[in-house]
Amino acid sequence: MLKFERFGLGIAKGLAVTFRYLLRHPTVTQYPEQRLNVSRRIRGAELVWSREKCTGCATCAKACPQGAIEIVTATNLVNNKYEVQTYRVDTGYCIQCGLCVEACPYDAVFMGYSFERAKYRRGDVIQANDELLESASRPVSGYYHPDIAEKLPEQTLLIEKIVEKRK
Amino acid sequence: MTFSTEPFVLNFGPLHPSTHGVFRIKATLDGEVVLDIEPVFGYLHRGIEKLMEERTYTGGIPLTDRLDYVNSMTNNFAYCLAVEKLGGIKVPERAEYIRVIIAELQRIGNHCLAVGAMLNDAGALGTPFFYLWRQREKIYDLLEMLCGQRLMNNYVRIGGVSQDIPAEFLPAVMKFVPQLRSFLDEYDFFLMQNEILLARAKGVGILPPEVAINCGISGPVARASGIKRDLRRDDPYSIYQRFEFEIPTCEEGDCYARYRVRIAEMLQSLHIIVQAAQSMPPGATKADVPHLIRPPAGEAYGHIEGPKGELGFYVVSDNSIAPYRCHVRATSFINLSALRQMVRGWKVADLIIIFGSIDITMGEVDR
Amino acid sequence: MAVLDFAMNNSLPMQAVPPDWPGGYWWHWLFFTVVLIVFILTMVLGVIYIERRLLGRMQSRLGPNRTGPFGLLQAVADAVKVLLKENIVPSAADRVVHWLAPVVAFAPVLILMAVVPFQDGALLADLNIGVLYVVAISSVTTVGVFMAGWGSSNKYSLLGAMRTVAAVVSYEIPLVLSIIGVVLLAGSLSLNSIVLAQDIPFILLQPLGFFLFFTAGCAEINRSPFDLMEADSELVAGFHTEYSGMKFAMFYLVEYAEAIAMAAIITTLFLGGWRGPLLPPWLWFILKVVIVFFVMVWTRTTLPRVRIDQLMALAWKFLFPLALINLFVTAIQVLAWPDALPWIMVVINFAIMGVLVLAWSRFFKLGWGRVKV
Numbered sequence: 001m002l003k004f005e006r007f008g009l010g011i012a013k014g015l016a017v018t019f020r021y022l023l024r025h026p027t028v029t030q031y032p033e034q035r036l037n038v039s040r041r042i043r044g045a046e047l048v049w050s051r052e053k054c055t056g057c058a059t060c061a062k063a064c065p066q067g068a069i070e071i072v073t074a075t076n077l078v079n080n081k082y083e084v085q086t087y088r089v090d091t092g093y094c095i096q097c098g099l100c101v102e103a104c105p106y107d108a109v110f111m112g113y114s115f116e117r118a119k120y121r122r123g124d125v126i127q128a129n130d131e132l133l134e135s136a137s138r139p140v141s142g143y144y145h146p147d148i149a150e151k152l153p154e155q156t157l158l159i160e161k162i163v164e165k166r167k
Numbered sequence: 168m169t170f171s172t173e174p175f176v177l178n179f180g181p182l183h184p185s186t187h188g189v190f191r192i193k194a195t196l197d198g199e200v201v202l203d204i205e206p207v208f209g210y211l212h213r214g215i216e217k218l219m220e221e222r223t224y225t226g227g228i229p230l231t232d233r234l235d236y237v238n239s240m241t242n243n244f245a246y247c248l249a250v251e252k253l254g255g256i257k258v259p260e261r262a263e264y265i266r267v268i269i270a271e272l273q274r275i276g277n278h279c280l281a282v283g284a285m286l287n288d289a290g291a292l293g294t295p296f297f298y299l300w301r302q303r304e305k306i307y308d309l310l311e312m313l314c315g316q317r318l319m320n321n322y323v324r325i326g327g328v329s330q331d332i333p334a335e336f337l338p339a340v341m342k343f344v345p346q347l348r349s350f351l352d353e354y355d356f357f358l359m360q361n362e363i364l365l366a367r368a369k370g371v372g373i374l375p376p377e378v379a380i381n382c383g384i385s386g387p388v389a390r391a392s393g394i395k396r397d398l399r400r401d402d403p404y405s406i407y408q409r410f411e412f413e414i415p416t417c418e419e420g421d422c423y424a425r426y427r428v429r430i431a432e433m434l435q436s437l438h439i440i441v442q443a444a445q446s447m448p449p450g451a452t453k454a455d456v457p458h459l460i461r462p463p464a465g466e467a468y469g470h471i472e473g474p475k476g477e478l479g480f481y482v483v484s485d486n487s488i489a490p491y492r493c494h495v496r497a498t499s500f501i502n503l504s505a506l507r508q509m510v511r512g513w514k515v516a517d518l519i520i521i522f523g524s525i526d527i528t529m530g531e532v533d534r
Numbered sequence: 535m536a537v538l539d540f541a542m543n544n545s546l547p548m549q550a551v552p553p554d555w556p557g558g559y560w561w562h563w564l565f566f567t568v569v570l571i572v573f574i575l576t577m578v579l580g581v582i583y584i585e586r587r588l589l590g591r592m593q594s595r596l597g598p599n600r601t602g603p604f605g606l607l608q609a610v611a612d613a614v615k616v617l618l619k620e621n622i623v624p625s626a627a628d629r630v631v632h633w634l635a636p637v638v639a640f641a642p643v644l645i646l647m648a649v650v651p652f653q654d655g656a657l658l659a660d661l662n663i664g665v666l667y668v669v670a671i672s673s674v675t676t677v678g679v680f681m682a683g684w685g686s687s688n689k690y691s692l693l694g695a696m697r698t699v700a701a702v703v704s705y706e707i708p709l710v711l712s713i714i715g716v717v718l719l720a721g722s723l724s725l726n727s728i729v730l731a732q733d734i735p736f737i738l739l740q741p742l743g744f745f746l747f748f749t750a751g752c753a754e755i756n757r758s759p760f761d762l763m764e765a766d767s768e769l770v771a772g773f774h775t776e777y778s779g780m781k782f783a784m785f786y787l788v789e790y791a792e793a794i795a796m797a798a799i800i801t802t803l804f805l806g807g808w809r810g811p812l813l814p815p816w817l818w819f820i821l822k823v824v825i826v827f828f829v830m831v832w833t834r835t836t837l838p839r840v841r842i843d844q845l846m847a848l849a850w851k852f853l854f855p856l857a858l859i860n861l862f863v864t865a866i867q868v869l870a871w872p873d874a875l876p877w878i879m880v881v882i883n884f885a886i887m888g889v890l891v892l893a894w895s896r897f898f899k900l901g902w903g904r905v906k907v
Binding site (some may be wrong): 143 | 222223225226227228229230242294298301302305308309311312313314315316319321329330331333335339342343346353356357358359360362363364417458459
């Protein structure tokens with residue numbers, strides 16, 4: 001058998017709190033028009049590769065739990081150099097764990113900075129060689145590289161925006 | 168003519184607005200009263216334990232993220248504890264402090280979700296849920312600052328954490344703590360004496376302590392029934408001996424008690440975070456452990472006090488780069504075994520709120 | 535009270551005379567039928583918009599604000615979407631009952647608005663038994679709901695429909711008893727005369743009656759905290775689980791149209807209908823309906839749902855005795871002190887309400903516990 005403990009006062013308190021929230025500013029960001037700054041260390045939805053620094057050691061491919069990186073190295077008989085022929089990443093299979101970035105001993109692989117990377121065709125998700133280079137439209141995130149992280153804009157935090165105060 | 172009734176079977180199917188994940192309950196009802204239930208699960212089975220045998224030790228950490236997806240880093244933490252026990256690896260001091268702060272932040276986030284979901288099931292159209300979710304969004308922002316992702320953080324490594332914390336992390340955490348305190352004040356004002364909530368949740372779904380001990384229940388569910396058991400006190404792991412905190416318990420064991428215990432635990436976690444942030448030493452954040460480690464052959468069980476209860480990993484190694492066997496002692500799976508006894512005799516509406524108050528994540532139950 | 539004296543002294547028939555329309559009564563009827571249908575449909579669209587925006591702001595988010603300027607066309611978009619959907623009828627369903635249920639649920643709401651005055655004498659039919667008509671017609675919606683639950687051949691729907699019938703039948707009684715208090719004060723069953731008799735709005739003279747009527751009214755129209763008929767988290771959607779397309783839209787419409795009708799009746803009975811200083815009377819009426827609806831949305835946002843046996847206990851053990859006591863006290867006041875200053879009565883009535891609610895809550899036991907299985 002249960003009893004009302006407080007004669008309706010609890011309900012009145014609840015109504016007061018809801019009314020107070022009506023008068024506060026809502027925590028909403030209107031997405032395409034207003035955007036928040038993502039974290040400096042975001043593990044974005046793509047990989048950025050640096051052809052100059054990569055040696056083809058394939059440590060990243062070994063570290064990837066999904067096996068999403070494929071590397072083929074061969075001798076270039078024209079100028080007698082041993083180079084990386086193919087560096088192919090299946091971004092659809094990637095889980096953005098960042099283990100490849102941590103594993104690379106030469107700082108040749110980075111996580112991308114943005115997350116709005118949807119493609120129209122399934123084949124576009126597999127990227128190779130020159131598509132993976134860094135450019136203005138493919139910025140690099142500071143994950144595991146604090147020197148790059150310092151140059152990126154600061155993250156917008158919800159704690160800065162709204163503060164609840166009682167009375 | 169005599170008046171008789173017949174019980175019928177109602178199926179709360181896998182896709183249902185209130186089962187937390189894909190969980191199916193076949194309930195035998197007599198009118199509104201629940202006579203018996205038969206839970207059916209397995210709809211989210213992904214074979215994680217088998218997959219861990221095919222990945223290296225470090226490569227298995229992203230997989231553990233996906234077990235209890237509500238608080239990913241506690242799973243990472245428990246797994247790394249087990250492997251560190253296997254390999255005899257010592258974790259540096261700064262990494263221990265960081266791990267404690269993260270574990271307590273995950274505890275707060277999990278309780279926000281659990282309380283919100285239980286109240287959502289009770290019928291408050293999502294209002295308490297939205298208010299709590301805003302606090303969880305603040306925690307997401309903090310975690311994103313640390314490791315780059317909000318949910319499947321892959322931050323804790325064997326031997327420490329993956330990178331050092333950024334300079335703005337601790338000031339942000341210190342700013343978050345008083346905000347959460349004043350929010351919980353207002354939230355208690357909002358709901359603690361609400362008569363309808365009291366009528367729905369007080370005295371409903373009582374779990375007697377003997378049943379809880381027999382079924383192996385742990386976590387806030389057990390503490391709300393009066394069992395004072397907390398692994399941070401009874402079997403201290405990491406550096407929990409250095410912090411002062413209380414273990415909130417209740418005597419009744421009903422849904423309202425579980426709600427109160429979770430709110431009280433959130434306040435205690437804030438206390439621990441403040442202590443850890445004030446005394447964090449400088450130093451290395453990861454032991455000098457290779458990426459592909461090869462621990463000596465043997466077995467180890469590493470367990471932590473997760474937000475839902477005792478979460479344990481049993482790892483067997485045969486001196487190769489991948490574990491020979493990795494078994495997860497999943498909290499939600501064990502906590503679910505008492506559901507039938509808690510629910511029989513109550514009504515349909517109570518079944519939903521009792522199920523919500525145990526706080527189940529199907530990722531753990533089905534693995 | 536003044537009207538009562540005047541009527542008893544002059545033996546005036548207690549009803550207004552329809553205005554002198556060219557062509558007489560039939561044009562009056564046509565005009566008001568069109569006005570009522572337009573009023574209900576427009577107010578439903580407006581009320582859906584108000585509810586979703588208010589719900590959003592109270593939950594610290596915005597409501598819909600993309601469709602049209604400030605999201606004003608959201609209800610229109612919903613209506614268009616629902617019209618384009620396929621009309622699915624379950625194969626084991628009783629076809630006639632399934633088809634007829636939305637109609638039977640919606641028609642009484644329109645008919646109910648016929649006796650609500652928008653202005654002095656401006657109503658479709660000034661029945662001198664207006665209150666009796668309102669009470670009788672508002673029960674027919676339940677038949678429609680039960681037909682929906684039965685005709686869907688689905689256990690969830692049947693459970694929802696049974697709950698609805700039990701709840702609505704229980705809450706009729708406190709509803710009716712609290713109206714009788716108002717009728718005693720006004721001296722007539724006609725809604726127009728009740729509005730004319732409100733020099734002080736009856737919410738001040740009958741606070742307990744207002745509280746009872748509001749609670750019983752919210753339970754009648756299945757609004758939170760009593761919305762277990764369509765409890766989203768328990769029974770998927772209750773009695774309208776198996777409906778799609780325009781029939782579902784009818785049930786959705788019924789929910790909001792009933793809310794408007796109940797708010798309109800509350801304004802007429804307790805808040806003084808169309809009376810007010812500066813603005814035109816019909817604008818006052820709409821304003822008061824919106825204010826009452828705001829209070830309904832406010833309680834919906836804040837309170838969790840009540841369980842079915844707790845709902846029944848609330849009706850029979852809490853509201854019903856209070857309604858009887860309220861009636862008794864009002865009868866004594868009208869008989870013993872018909873000429874007393876109204877403001878003294880206001881203070882006395884508020885005091886009585888406070889004492890009764892507190893005392894009753896102390897002794898009230900709510901619902902059963904666990905059943906031995």
